[in-house]
Amino acid sequence: MTGRVGPDQVRTITCVGTGVIGAGWGAYFLARGFDVIAWDPAPGAEGRLRHLIDAAWPALTDLGLADSADRARLTFEPDLARACSETDFIQESAPEDLELKQDLLARIDAVTAPEVVISSSTSGYPMSDMQTRCAHPERTVVGHPFNPPYLIPLVEVVGGKLTSEDTVTWASDFFRYAGKSVITMQSEVPGFIANRLQEALWREALHMVNAGEATVEQIDLSITDGPGLRWPIQGPLLTFHLAGGQGGMAHMLDHFGPSLKSPWTRLEAPELTAELRDAVVDGCAEEAGDRSIDELVAERDAGVIAILRALGRV
Structure with a gap:
């Protein structure tokens, strides 16, 4: 223009x-x-x-x-x-x-x-x-x-x-x-790409808290000390590609495809009841402990910088 x-x-x-x-x-x-x-x-x-x-x-x-x-x-x-x-x-x-x-x-x-x-x-x-x-x-x-x-x-x-x-x-x-x-993006999708992926994880986390299947701290630890360590490097799909060994994603899908029908996720959002809200809020407070919001922000920022440096993105 x-x-x-x-x-x-x-x-x-x-x-x-x-x-x-x-x-x-x-x-x-x-x-x-x-x-x-x-x-x-x-x-x-x-x-x-x-x-x-x-x-x-x-x-x-x-x-x-x-x-x-x-x-x-x-x-x-x-x-x-x-x-x-x-x-x-x-x-x-x-x-x-x-x-x-x-x-x-x-x-x-x-x-x-x-x-x-x-x-x-x-x-x-x-x-x-x-x-x-x-x-x-x-x-x-x-x-x-x-x-x-x-x-x-x-x-x-x-x-x-x-x-x-x-x-x-x-x-x-x-x-x-x-x-x-x-x-x-080639076309509009409500929530765009990353938020839709985040939302799926968020909803499943709420389901597990709501059902008493996992605590807030356990859910966070499952990502920070689990698949979350791989995602900054290669993302979720390339991570699964490597899960197929030398056969890559094709072998992974052939081998694990049937598990897609297993009840491993519930994508419908649960009702955000007062009890569920309190459980999530209280769990976050318990996990944060004595750390203030400012201290948590500083801790997060330092960690992100360390990851970016380790990956050569700075």
């Missing part, structure tokens, strides 16, 4: 919504040397944003900052129109409420130059459902990150029915330029 800067020419990014995801995006973009303009109407949003960025900065410094990285390049703008008036790219990270996102994207669209790409951090809504009120829906796209966005590399990019192919290509190229690992 005429007037759109190239993906490698982006200098200023507007982060609309500064909760955990939006603030994480802000920290990441600052660490990569961009100017960041942030907008969020919630009372106290600026203070929470700066706190999260400060908390994330040691981890980002450990990973390696861009030469031009500077937290002073953050501007908090209380007026949405001004926040979007002079920017090269917008990342929206509002709460997961379809009506809210439809309205907010339309408001962003109305005050932003028509060539600027508007990306949404939605965890599951198709862009086709969110872009319905935009005057320029062709420049709206999903850029789905993972928490925390300042550490987890993956971004899933997919457009809606009214999104132009140029926008999807531009967004994918920009995220790669910004240092992300990008999946450009």
Whole structure:
């Protein structure tokens, strides 16, 4: 589109919504040397944003900052129109409420130059459902990150029915330029790819807790000390490919295919009763012990960095 800067020419990014995801995006973009303009109407949003960025900065410094990285390049703008008036790219990270996102994207669209790409951090809504009120829906796209966005590399990019192919290509190229690992999806799927896989594991975990078959700690340990150690290296399908030995996936499917009919999983979500909720919440509290949220975040960040370094991805 005429007037759109190239993906490698982006200098200023507007982060609309500064909760955990939006603030994480802000920290990441600052660490990569961009100017960041942030907008969020919630009372106290600026203070929470700066706190999260400060908390994330040691981890980002450990990973390696861009030469031009500077937290002073953050501007908090209380007026949405001004926040979007002079920017090269917008990342929206509002709460997961379809009506809210439809309205907010339309408001962003109305005050932003028509060539600027508007990306949404939605965890599951198709862009086709969110872009319905935009005057320029062709420049709206999903850029789905993972928490925390300042550490987890993956971004899933997919457009809606009214999104132009140029926008999807531009967004994918920009995220790669910004240092992300990008999946450009061929078509919309509610929840995208990774969240659908996460959801299957999450639902089965809830079933086991609900039935008293396993504790929260046992479920977490089964992944951290089990298959989770393999997944950062080769993913679940290549892991199963190796389970077939020299015969690979073909032998694995021939040999273990009948087990697909075994009652090893229950993909229907259980009723989230008060008892189930309390069991999960209490289990997490028991597993966390005396560690605060900040301490758990620092522990997680250090672990992710160690894995990334061990895998040569830094």
